[in-house]
Amino acid sequence: AQRVTQPEKLLSVFKGAPVELKCNYSYSGSPELFWYVQYSRQRLQLLLRHISRESIKGFTADLNKGETSFHLKKPFAQEEDSAMYYCALKPFGNEKLTFGTGTRLTIIP
């Protein structure tokens, strides 16, 4: 069985400060990890996935298999980053996404 843990329900960060949203996972096989974001009154949308190794809107996330983590980071927070962030896992070759409980990020101006 797979499980995703996001230990922080709420996170407040000052504008311009670094952001780190934590995500740990549990899965015995080979996982694919994602970060989804939901801005106020908008739909869930993919922010980034570990296999693409991109930086989207200044965010990066590195899969650490040793620590089973996929933390989301941004060096300088912006006000428009305020949103709900969900970490999710999908086994390779399978389409079922397993989500964490989410972290509500608030950027303080």
Added chain:
Amino acid sequence: EPEVTQTPSHQVTQMGQEVILRCVPISNHLYFYWYRQILGQKVEFLVSFYNNEISEKSEIFDDQFSVERPDGSNFTLKIRSTKLEDSAMYFCASSPGVGNEQFFGPGTRLTVL
């Protein structure tokens, strides 16, 4: 840019009634999904659908639930006899193929009284 659409945005029903939640996936997508999110809890997978049949379902997706693609564009979730604990936000998603991004709809908030 094409988007997944869902109707209605909010559905209120009495316990024991049947409800049908509707979704229009993105037109060239082949995989379809339903997820739900009970208030304050995580988004949970319900079912995936490909080639006109269920490809995977979770333990939540019991005999009370069914899915259908009745006309080649709509994708529906039916709950036969709603319970109070079915109250949740229901999200439809679609993707072009295995391993591709899943695109989510805006959700239908179901309230069972």
